[in-house]
Amino acid sequence: MSTGPEPEPERALGDSHTGSSHTFAAGISYISILAGTFQLFYFGVEFAGPGYWWSWPMVFLGQLMVALCFCELAARCPVAGSVHNWARTLGGPHIGWLGGWMMVTATMVSLSAVALAYQITLPQISEFFQFVGTGTGRTDAAANAVLLGSVLIVLTTLVNVFGVRLMARISSAGLLVELIAALTLIALLASHLTHGPEVINRTAGYGVGESLGHVCAFLTAALASAYVMYGFGTASSSPGGESPGPGLDAPRALLRALVVCLLIGGLILLFALLAVPDLNSARLSVDGLQFVVLSTLGPTVGATVLWCVVIAITVCALAVQAAGIRLVLAMARDNSLPAASLLARVGPRSGTAVVPAVVTGLVAVGVLVINVNQPRIFSVISGVAVVMIYLACLTVTLPMLVRRLRGTWQPTSEGHFSLGRFGLPVNLLAVLWGIGMSVNLALPRSDVHGAEPPFLWYPRWGVLLFAAVVAAGGFTYYWLVQRERTGAVEAHRSGAADPPSTAPTAT
Numbered sequence: 001m002s003t004g005p006e007p008e009p010e011r012a013l014g015d016s017h018t019g020s021s022h023t024f025a026a027g028i029s030y031i032s033i034l035a036g037t038f039q040l041f042y043f044g045v046e047f048a049g050p051g052y053w054w055s056w057p058m059v060f061l062g063q064l065m066v067a068l069c070f071c072e073l074a075a076r077c078p079v080a081g082s083v084h085n086w087a088r089t090l091g092g093p094h095i096g097w098l099g100g101w102m103m104v105t106a107t108m109v110s111l112s113a114v115a116l117a118y119q120i121t122l123p124q125i126s127e128f129f130q131f132v133g134t135g136t137g138r139t140d141a142a143a144n145a146v147l148l149g150s151v152l153i154v155l156t157t158l159v160n161v162f163g164v165r166l167m168a169r170i171s172s173a174g175l176l177v178e179l180i181a182a183l184t185l186i187a188l189l190a191s192h193l194t195h196g197p198e199v200i201n202r203t204a205g206y207g208v209g210e211s212l213g214h215v216c217a218f219l220t221a222a223l224a225s226a227y228v229m230y231g232f233g234t235a236s237s238s239p240g241g242e243s244p245g246p247g248l249d250a251p252r253a254l255l256r257a258l259v260v261c262l263l264i265g266g267l268i269l270l271f272a273l274l275a276v277p278d279l280n281s282a283r284l285s286v287d288g289l290q291f292v293v294l295s296t297l298g299p300t301v302g303a304t305v306l307w308c309v310v311i312a313i314t315v316c317a318l319a320v321q322a323a324g325i326r327l328v329l330a331m332a333r334d335n336s337l338p339a340a341s342l343l344a345r346v347g348p349r350s351g352t353a354v355v356p357a358v359v360t361g362l363v364a365v366g367v368l369v370i371n372v373n374q375p376r377i378f379s380v381i382s383g384v385a386v387v388m389i390y391l392a393c394l395t396v397t398l399p400m401l402v403r404r405l406r407g408t409w410q411p412t413s414e415g416h417f418s419l420g421r422f423g424l425p426v427n428l429l430a431v432l433w434g435i436g437m438s439v440n441l442a443l444p445r446s447d448v449h450g451a452e453p454p455f456l457w458y459p460r461w462g463v464l465l466f467a468a469v470v471a472a473g474g475f476t477y478y479w480l481v482q483r484e485r486t487g488a489v490e491a492h493r494s495g496a497a498d499p500p501s502t503a504p505t506a507t
Contacts, residue, residue, distance in 0.1 A: 036228030042288030
């Protein structure tokens with residue numbers, strides 16, 4: 001591990017004087033409370049029943065440890081392409097490249113996962129949106145999800161290509177709609193409660209026959225919560241060194257975004273479980289939170305809420321792709337990717353990065369197409385996205401822990417965010433959390449990953465296999481080809497202008 005002096009913070013790509021509101025908005029857009037909670041609610045209930053709700057605060061506490069570590073880094077090194085640059089600063093160029101590569105891949109897979117959410121919502125608004133089959137066939141939902149998801153990715157790619165201002169306007173308006181809809185939904189569900197809070201403490205027979213009983217079911221269901229509360233690392237570098245208080249603005253905004261998601265998302269999930277008329281309904285683990293909304297609030301109000309969810313999904317996909325574009329730009333400017341000079345180009349008039357936008361969109365659609373006949377397409381791709389993000393974050397938190405243990409971690413200057421004496425235990429917990437959840441979500445569960453008789457090994461080990469191939473294959477390429485080429489591309493050595501930010505401003 002590198003133990004040399006810290007590099008000077010770089011100016012974030014495309015950042016302007018937006019302060020903490022910029023980071024807060026970017027974090028909320030990426031995490032997207034409505035999109036995340038509505039997408040995998042059915043999964044959590046399917047595997048652990050109402051007790052799955054407890055995975056929400058558990059995941060929050062684990063992710064809070066990671067976020068606190070990121071806050072320290074955002075305060076002292078507010079750079080674009082955060083994970084890539086932080087991992088390089090803490091662990092050296094090889095770890096930095098691996099972290100950036102894993103995060104780039106994770107962001108593209110995340111875009112695919114978010115796009116799948118259209119299928120969970122649109123056909124429940126109207127059967128018109130079920131273009132493939134009737135929705136009852138074994139692969140109807142998966143095939144239709146690929147179709148709807150591909151349309152969404154094409155849309156977000158076009159928006160990211162055609163203008164920063166258009167992106168900002170859509171994102172800001174969508175974020176406002178999402179926050180208003182989320183708060184309204186909480187109030188509506190709270191006025192239709194039919195159960196007491198004791199229902200979330202019931203095991204209800206889930207996990208029977210498993211070696212660890214309900215704990216095993218609970219850990220499986222935790223994917224539903226883990227899928228929502230991640231991605232804050234992509235926004236944690238947004239304000240850059242230009243805000244009035246760069247050492248505190250970014251960390252505070254990042255933590256506010258995570259806490260807001262904890263409170264709003266937790267209340268939506270809790271009140272949904274307490275409001276649903278029949279907790280034993282088979283549709284609860286098939287149609288999920290959408291079923292709860294429609295059956296509780298009625299078709300008119302329920303459909304209105306679901307259209308707001310569609311808006312939230314769209315804004316989330318825009319934010320995820322924008323984050324991916326910024327990361328690709330950051331790595332390309334370091335000449336750390338194939339065809340870096342092409343990927344690093346930004347339109348002088350539009351301020352958009354066309355090639356990174358197209359590449360991220362194509363890869364995301366490709367991930368969908370590969371899984372077109374996978375009945376468990378939602379949990380498979382979501383699981384891959386979460387594990388890849390967790391592993392990418394470990395390339396930051398693990399070298400950071402090594403520096404603390406070696407005594408080479410330098411405290412930040414006064415006026416900057418710092419964990420002080422709590423740094424070591426928080427950092428250790430962040431690493432243990434990242435490793436533990438990565439292992440948990442990558443375990444070969446046939447019912448999660450869609451393995452069917454004769455239960456071949458590769459579908460069950462698909463998540464771990466994908467992560468291993470991406471990491472090993474990518475690093476092999478880096479070591480044999482890219483390692484000697486890394487360094488700022490010529491156009492950016494000469495001080496080429498940064499592109500305008502594509503992240504939304506606060507509403």
